[in-house]
Amino acid sequence: MLSGSTTTNHESLARGAKLKSIEEIKSAIEAAVPGVGVEVVPNSSPSVQHSLRVAPRSAIAVATFLRDDAELAFDFLSNVTGVDWPDKEVSEKVKVTRLARKIVDGVEQEVEETVDETRKRVEPGYLETVYHLYSVAKKHGPVVLRMRTVNRTDQVELPSLTPIWRSAELQEREIFDLYGIEFKGHPDLRRILMWDGFKDHPMRKDYVEPDDYEYEPTAHDQVLARAQAHRAAKTAR
Amino acid sequence: MDQNLKIELGKQGVFVTTIQELYNWGRRSSVWPMQFGLACCAIEMIATTMARYDMARFGAEVFRPSPRQADLMIVSGTVTKKMAPQVVRLYNQMAEPRYVIAMGACAISGGPFKQGYNVLKGIDRYIPVDVHIPGCPPRPEALLQAFITLQKKIDGQHLTGEDRPRFLDAGAQGEFPVPEQGEHDLEPTSNQGVWPVQIQGLGTRD
Numbered sequence: 001m002l003s004g005s006t007t008t009n010h011e012s013l014a015r016g017a018k019l020k021s022i023e024e025i026k027s028a029i030e031a032a033v034p035g036v037g038v039e040v041v042p043n044s045s046p047s048v049q050h051s052l053r054v055a056p057r058s059a060i061a062v063a064t065f066l067r068d069d070a071e072l073a074f075d076f077l078s079n080v081t082g083v084d085w086p087d088k089e090v091s092e093k094v095k096v097t098r099l100a101r102k103i104v105d106g107v108e109q110e111v112e113e114t115v116d117e118t119r120k121r122v123e124p125g126y127l128e129t130v131y132h133l134y135s136v137a138k139k140h141g142p143v144v145l146r147m148r149t150v151n152r153t154d155q156v157e158l159p160s161l162t163p164i165w166r167s168a169e170l171q172e173r174e175i176f177d178l179y180g181i182e183f184k185g186h187p188d189l190r191r192i193l194m195w196d197g198f199k200d201h202p203m204r205k206d207y208v209e210p211d212d213y214e215y216e217p218t219a220h221d222q223v224l225a226r227a228q229a230h231r232a233a234k235t236a237r
Numbered sequence: 238m239d240q241n242l243k244i245e246l247g248k249q250g251v252f253v254t255t256i257q258e259l260y261n262w263g264r265r266s267s268v269w270p271m272q273f274g275l276a277c278c279a280i281e282m283i284a285t286t287m288a289r290y291d292m293a294r295f296g297a298e299v300f301r302p303s304p305r306q307a308d309l310m311i312v313s314g315t316v317t318k319k320m321a322p323q324v325v326r327l328y329n330q331m332a333e334p335r336y337v338i339a340m341g342a343c344a345i346s347g348g349p350f351k352q353g354y355n356v357l358k359g360i361d362r363y364i365p366v367d368v369h370i371p372g373c374p375p376r377p378e379a380l381l382q383a384f385i386t387l388q389k390k391i392d393g394q395h396l397t398g399e400d401r402p403r404f405l406d407a408g409a410q411g412e413f414p415v416p417e418q419g420e421h422d423l424e425p426t427s428n429q430g431v432w433p434v435q436i437q438g439l440g441t442r443d
Binding site: 193194195197198199200202207209210212222223 | 318319351352353354355358418419420421422426
């Protein structure tokens with residue numbers, strides 16, 4: 001589910017009609033949808049598969065434009081996937097000016113001094129969806145759309161693109177199931193792989209899987225570590 | 238009875254047998270499997286029933302779509318935790334005598350998905366399994382081998398005594414509890430009646 005398309009823009013250009021660059025697509029979107037929130041997320045890896053990050057509020061308008069525009073005509077949504085970006089602790093050095101008491105020329109004085117200080121802050125995490133668009137009519141693509149939630153706990157709503165591309169329906173359900181993103185406007189948002197009473201979202205980074213390693217005759221690697229931890233906990237009880 | 242004498246009598250046109258032999262012969266010669274498959278192992282199971290491997294040679298060609306008419310459950314493939322309650326329920330719906338072949342790495346242990354959160358680590362946690370087949374997937378020959386093993390097992394069953402099979406024991410457990418799908422995992426995670434796991438120095442689980 002996490003694997004994206006390996007087709008590069010260069011290959012797809014060779015096959016089909018010339019696709020606009022990602023900046024040109026961005027400009028076209030901005031011209032067509034006033035007040036749109038869209039920015040380019042560059043990809044420096046060999047695939048150079050840049051993507052467009054769309055503000056959730058304008059997602060439906062952007063998607064409708066990309067599908068209906070005569071030149072772009074993205075009529076095929078090939079893949080929808082989710083990404084979990086957990087909270088990240090960032091430490092940075094800041095110069096701080098503060099008052100300090102010091103003895104200068106034999107007299108105690110208050111002096112300003114500048115000190116380096118390491119500050120740690122937590123960048124809040126978020127959940128992201130990634131949509132891969134192709135055009136069957138124009139034989140070009142992919143164009144990658146991204147959307148981010150506000151955080152990964154209580155504000156996890158994103159607009160559903162199922163009304164624009166029907167093929168998103170089951171994949172958005174899968175993302176809802178495994179990542180916990182709630183798609184507004186989805187016609188039938190239920191769990192699809194896990195059962196209805198299930199509470200967790202297994203593809204999230206902080207998912208804790210059930211401890212059922214009570215019997216591991218040939219345990220190795222990770223499983224061995226878990227089985228040993230399990231046995232230690234049982235012995236302690 | 239002496240085996241040689243039996244053969245000698247047979248040459249003379251006198252056939253000698255016991256009720257037990259006759260009874261077991263009848264059961265083992267027409268084991269009707271249930272028609273259900275869970276994953277890729279089911280493809281091998283289908284191949285086993287077709288002309289090339291021809292499971293009909295052993296009297297098991299009639300795959301029944303209803304558990305009420307089936308004698309043998311071939312658990313062919315990955316048992317996900319979402320599917321496990323239905324498998325146990327189907328097993329409960331089968332009439333005695335009933336047998337289970339766990340086919341392939343997933344059905345016997347969870348296989349390549351053992352470290353995952355969503356696959357049952359072996360169907361023998363909930364229902365008694367007669368024959369386990371390793372392999373991913375096992376070849377049709379392996380399924381035939383398992384089936385012959387099951388036939389041998391049926392042949393060796395005593396109709397009376399302490400070790401008589403479950404269906405001849407009025408006091409034996411007939412229904413196996415169907416696990417509930419809980420908030421994080423199946424509850425309970427195994428049936429202690431059929432999965433009395435001994436961990437060294439710890440005794441049975443919980």
